[in-house]
Amino acid sequence: PVSIMWFRQDLRVKDNPALNAACDAGKIVPVYIYDTDSPQSREPGGASKWWLHHSLHALNARLNGHLQVFKGNPKEIIPRLLQRFKANEIYWNRCYEPWQINRDKALKKTLLEANIKPYSYNGSLLWEPMQILKKDDTPYRVFTPYRVFTPYYRNGCLNASEPRYPKAPPARITYGDVANEGMKIDDLALLPELSWASGFSEQFHPGEEGAADKLADFIDSRARQYKSNRDIPSLEGTSRLSPHLHFGEISPNQIWYAIKERFGDSEDKSIETYLSELGWREFSYYLLFHFPTLPKKNFNPKFDKFPWRKDTAALHAWQKGQTGIPIVDAGMRELWQTGYMHNRVRMIVGSFLVKNLLLSWHEGERWFWDCLLDADLASNSASWQWIAGTGADAAPYFRIFNPVLQGEKFDKQGKYVRQYCPELNALPDKYIHKPWETPPVIAKDAGFVPGETYPNPVVDLKASRARALDAFQQTKE
Ligand code: FAD
16 A cells, blocks of 8 residues: 655654554555645745755655655645555644645544544654643643753653654665655745855755764764853854755654663763753743743733834844944844844844834744744744743743843853854954943944944943843832
8 A cells, every 4th residue: 555654854764653654564655745835824934945845855865765745735735645545544743834734634634534544643842732731730831040950951851751762764765656746945045045045054954964974073073062162152062954954854752762872871961961951942842832822922911012123223233244343243243144143142133123123023933043043933932032021931031132242151262253244253352242341442443433334332231231121120010
């Protein structure tokens, strides 16, 4: 018998539970559908489309060119394909975005009515959201203010059953002898027309092999120092696995067990911290599953009337890395040039947008969605709400990152700022994070002309901090 293996956010052959099951059952026809037609679906951003293009090519190569690619609504395409291929089973790994859940439920119903068996699996989470509930059967709302006593992660996940051990790839994949009904991957036209993406491939290689290389490199050379290096944006101290995880080129299970097997159940804080970061990813999915309005509505409704400002000029300055605040500009330029931004800097630029500029977190979420290679509905909306103070387990409203102090703490010699804001290169370390304080003689020597070679700050940090505290305090009351 022939069955359809429907690839979605699991673009890999190893540790793919649905693929294993489909291959155990017989011959398969591997299918991918670029779906922007299902109700409520959200079109991937520009950077994600670039990734998807390359990831589909990589998967197709792994499947010896057998991947059949379509564009449209799966609810129409799948039943048609099942008929064409005379298949009566379909396999997929579950997705957790609200619109995907609705789509899959509706499709499942249609298929069952037609006597077709859909089989679904968990291929992308360590613990599925429905598995982790409080004693009273309601969902956790707090990951942790204190890492060590984490309600969701420590009490919920780590007390639940061990995550599934990764599966070996199918011993043999046999393909159904059917015509290719699909289109060329290139005809999905996912690549940007601008040459914007040229910097992406310097750091990232989409596909299962690229993911495995990144993990091996991290384990061999950086995992042990993760705790001390993860907050330094000029270092590659983190794993950079996020886009690979988003597209399912590697499963969190593969990462979890690769780390555990290499380092044992060590007390090493770096290892524990790294695993708990995977826990944050799980928590984002968990929140999105239990609170499906997370991308659209404030988790805390108190903020529904919050007086966000409208200021197109300030928003553009932020987007283009021209705010006059070096660490913010460096982050926004890193994002634009590489499709990635260091986590510490994501928090700094986020706080600057929602607190100092008092612009809605939705503006930030949208820009990140378009520019991040790892853009992910769950992690992006949960993180933006956390930064804005509107989310679950949110940063308290009075925590407003001071970008100058953050820069001085995490980018002491200004290495990161100098990399992305080369016009500040010759400034002494003392002024690299606050160029507006540079004495004129030193500025002259460094070729720095405030407002000309580099913008003056778009807001006064002290005054905008006071304005934000005031607005947040009023909302709280
Ligand atoms: P590592 O430090 O190596 O962590 C390993 C993995 O853990 C990551 O790949 C990621 O899957 C997960 N992880 C780590 N930190 C977080 C976190 N805070 N929340 C959820 N998962 C986490 N991450 C995304 O994957 N997609 C997004 O769209 C996204 N948007 C963000 C927006 C803002 C405003 C902020 C503050 C954070 C956002 N993050 C997002 C979380 C985090 O910044 C990235 O996951 C991380 O920087 C990816 O780099 P890495 O793979 O080297 O991380």
